């Protein structure tokens with residue numbers, strides 16, 4: 001089978017086209033395996049759809065299904081545009097969280113995110129106040145003065161207790177710095193789009209920022225998030241790293 005590898009600022013994905021929906025959890029585990037497979041944080045399957053350019057299946061590296069993935073939405077929008085599945089610089093596709101509209105301008109892709117749900121703004125854990133925000137998938141968010149150290153054991157515990165991704169973040173010098181422990185990868189990733197958006201939303205709701213903001217994930221790449229006319233937009237460069245024929249896996 002032919003697969004295409006993309007990186008969304010360090011959050012990486014294996015993408016391929018299929019004709020039928022299926023349970024591809026085992027395939028995702030194999031393809032995403034860093035030694036025995038292609039290696040990725042997630043897998044995206046592009047399927048035909050009668051109304052939208054396509055529909056997707058998204059799997060985390062551990063084979064679990066997730067409704068949405070911000071970085072994968074930007075990568076798959078570029079993939080679909082390159083393959084002629086979508087046209088005119090726009091990809092509109094169906095995800096588990098709803099319809100995503102992404103605009104492609106060279107390698108810079110901007111996804112219009114689904115309307116978020118703020119589930120809880122007063123979760124007390126280890127003396128800190130966390131928010132639980134669903135920005136397509138659930139995210140715990142805490143704001144800290146210093147995010148140099150990321151307590152992965154604490155993140156893992158919270159991930160399991162709340163079945164959510166876990167984010168620490170700070171807004172400094174007009175840049176939102178975000179680190180994310182990702183559900184389904186079960187470790188910190190170099191970038192997490194819905195996590196960055198969830199961190200933007202908490203800062204925005206608390207009046208700590210507004211408009212278009214530069215966001216920097218663990219990878220150090222530069223992305224931008226804005227809130228315009230009731231829509232959170234998430235943009236950044238995508239990288240098509242290679243296409244390959246997968247034989248035995």
Ligand SMILES: N[C@H](CCC[C@H](N)C(=O)O)C(=O)O
Pocket residue numbers: 011041042060065066068069070071072137138165182183184185191192193194195
């Ligand atoms: N691991 C997430 C899905 C991928 C989210 C992330 N890669 C992004 O860019 O939004 C979850 O299971 O909720």
